[in-house]
Amino acid sequence: MATSDRSLPAGPRLPPVLQTLRWLLRPIAFLEACRRDFGDAFSVRFIGFETPMVMLSDPEAIRALYTAPEHSLPPGRTLALRPIMGPRSVLLLEGREHLARRRLMLPPFHGQRMRAYESIVGEVVASEVERWPEDEPFALHPRMQRVTLEVILRAVFGVTDAARRERLAEHLGRLLTDTASAGLQFGVLLSRRLGAPDPLKGLEAQRRAIDAMLDVEISERRSDPRDDILSMLIAARFEDGAPMADAEIRDQLITLLLAGHETTATGLAWTFDLLLRHPEALARLLAEIDAGSDDAYVRAVVAESLRLRPVVPLAGRRLASELRVGPHVLPPGTDVTPAIWLTHTRALTYPEPFAFRPERFLEGAPSTYAWVPFGGGVRRCLGAAFAEMEMRVALIEILRRRVLSPAPGTGAERVARRNVTFSPAGGTRVVALTRTPERAPVAQGAV
Numbered sequence: 269m270a271t272s273d274r275s276l277p278a279g280p281r282l283p284p285v286l287q288t289l290r291w292l293l294r295p296i297a298f299l300e301a302c303r304r305d306f307g308d309a310f311s312v313r314f315i316g317f318e319t320p321m322v323m324l325s326d327p328e329a330i331r332a333l334y335t336a337p338e339h340s341l342p343p344g345r346t347l348a349l350r351p352i353m354g355p356r357s358v359l360l361l362e363g364r365e366h367l368a369r370r371r372l373m374l375p376p377f378h379g380q381r382m383r384a385y386e387s388i389v390g391e392v393v394a395s396e397v398e399r400w401p402e403d404e405p406f407a408l409h410p411r412m413q414r415v416t417l418e419v420i421l422r423a424v425f426g427v428t429d430a431a432r433r434e435r436l437a438e439h440l441g442r443l444l445t446d447t448a449s450a451g452l453q454f455g456v457l458l459s460r461r462l463g464a465p466d467p468l469k470g471l472e473a474q475r476r477a478i479d480a481m482l483d484v485e486i487s488e489r490r491s492d493p494r495d496d497i498l499s500m501l502i503a504a505r506f507e508d509g510a511p512m513a514d515a516e517i518r519d520q521l522i523t524l525l526l527a528g529h530e531t532t533a534t535g536l537a538w539t540f541d542l543l544l545r546h547p548e549a550l551a552r553l554l555a556e557i558d559a560g561s562d563d564a565y566v567r568a569v570v571a572e573s574l575r576l577r578p579v580v581p582l583a584g585r586r587l588a589s590e591l592r593v594g595p596h597v598l599p600p601g602t603d604v605t606p607a608i609w610l611t612h613t614r615a616l617t618y619p620e621p622f623a624f625r626p627e628r629f630l631e632g633a634p635s636t637y638a639w640v641p642f643g644g645g646v647r648r649c650l651g652a653a654f655a656e657m658e659m660r661v662a663l664i665e666i667l668r669r670r671v672l673s674p675a676p677g678t679g680a681e682r683v684a685r686r687n688v689t690f691s692p693a694g695g696t697r698v699v700a701l702t703r704t705p706e707r708a709p710v711a712q713g714a715v
Contacts (some may be wrong), residue, residue: 276320277596279311288314295581295690296683299323299610308614309593321584321603322593325610327617327637329593333604334637334645339585342603352447352471353526354519358650367646368506373520376500377654384495385423389658392418393665400700405675407695408540412533412662417441417525419658424524425485426496436481440525443474447526447687475522482518497524524651531579532655534689536662537696538577539569541681542624544674544698549626557664568626570659574641576624578608579689583643608640609690670700 280287280302290298291314302310302323309329311320321342324330333339340362350360358369375381396415400406417437427433485498493499501517512520543550549569556565584605591598598604613621617638618628633639642649649655666672674697681692 275596275599276311276322276602277309277593278306279313279320280305284313284315284317287312288316292685295685296609299607302607303610308610309596317603319601319603321605322598323582323605323607323610324593325607325614326594327611327614327635329591330606330611330640330644331637332591332593333585333606334640334643334647336589336591337646338588339604340588342584342586342605349526352443352475353523354475354515356516356519357523358520359523359527369512369520370646370650372504372506372512373501373650375504376497377651382653382657385419385654386657386661388423389415389419389661390665392422393662394669397666397669400670403699403701405697405699408698409533409537409692409695412536413444413529415536415662416529416533416658417444420525420529422496424497424528425482425521426489426494426498427485428494432481432485436478439474439478439481443471443478444526444529446471446474478522479518482521483514486514486517527649528651528655530686530689532658534579534686534691535570535574535577535655536659537692538579538681539573539659539663540666540672540698541692541696542573542576543569544672545680546624549624552626553663554667557667563660563664564630565626566660566663567656568629569663570656571629571639572624572626575612575618575639576622577690578612578641579691580641580643581608581690582606582688583608583640583647606640606644611638611640614638667703669703671703672698672700675699 282290287298291312302312303325308326309322309324311322313320324333341360349357353359356369358366358373361369392415396411396418400411417440418433421427421433421436421440425436427436486502489496489499489502493503498517498521501512501520505511543553553565553569556563582605584603587598587600587602587604589600591602591604593604612618615621617634637644642652642655676699678694678697681694681696683690684693685691
């Protein structure tokens with residue numbers, strides 16, 4: 269259903285091509301300008317989209333959006349992700365099909381199951397840190413990508429054979445690199461609308477090769493189950509007693525890879541960038557790690573980092589029913605999304621909103637829809653608890669072993685786009701020293 273612009277909040281009057289370029293190249297400046305000019309709700313127009321998109325930052329409006337399960341996915345996500353993730357991906361299914369798979373896939377990512385994966389994360393991080401150069405600048409982000417890929421291969425896919433893991437890592441790494449372009453989603457939309465070459469066409473051979481390798485793992489796990497998420501997916505049953513088909517399991521494995529690899533690695537890179545430029549927070553975190561007591565402050569550090577540097581900027585819906593947003597009643601068919609960075613930097617919710625202050629999460633948790641780095645409602649990220657655990661364990665293991673400082677000549681990282689994520693433009697360049705009793709563990713310099 270088409271929407272009338274008159275029923276939508278006001279927004280920038282720039283042509284769609286200029287709004288798109290600003291969103292792709294300077295997203296934070298674009299969002300800030302829109303908030304300054306239009307407030308908590310505004311409409312934007314991007315090339316490749318037939319209608320405006322409404323962006324929200326008021327937690328109450330986001331609550332109303334996310335607690336109405338009838339709303340569907342915006343079509344842009346399906347077009348861009350279906351060829352990569354597969355048609356049965358839990359991220360792309362709607363209604364009962366989506367909820368059935370969500371119920372099936374959620375248990376491995378919660379409760380006691382998580383304890384079993386902490387040791388895997390610790391082992392992977394410890395092995396990675398041993399390969400770091402001593403007293404030489406290097407980019408942390410690609411190192412974190414290597415960690416999160418290895419964790420997924422071991423904890424999710426359950427690949428124990430080192431040669432197979434290396435082969436899968438090579439193919440999956442190539443797939444991840446080829447889908448990292450900031451303009452991929454717009455390129456797919458334009459190819460559908462204007463008949464331009466499909467940028468995803470070249471990924472078909474890669475996906476077939478990966479599927480063949482995953483088929484081997486699925487077959488082995490059926491005859492020899494292990495303590496990994498793949499084995500749990502194979503053993504799980506829908507309400508009617510039916511298992512998940514092999515083709516669908518492959519789609520869910522690729523979904524878990526794409527949703528959990530880049531986002532967690534990027535979250536870690538941002539967290540270190542923030543910590544190394546705020547020595548007081550780093551010193552407090554190190555004291556907690558050294559004391560080996562509770563992990564309240566490391567949890568607060570992760571939460572504050574995801575607040576100030578949310579990795580995924582949008583998590584939208586297409587309205588199936590009316591939505592009231594302030595004085596506006598948005599009609600069915602409208603594409604609506606929280607602008608997550610704006611939500612996380614509202615002064616009404618977070619005093620000193622641009623300050624990195626983990627203590628705010630020790631003083632009382634924000635309302636559910638004021639902190640949404642993993643989205644919300646029935647489509648909240650399945651692996652949210654796993655990602656937070658992985659970030660906590662990685663922070664602890666790295667800071668136990670290395671003293672980090674910003675690489676000479678680097679300032680605070682600016683935001684760059686990698687597909688649908690906000691990443692540190694310079695990769696978070698650091699210098700690492702082996703931690704010894706003689707070395708001061710706190711990075712020097714703050715901004």
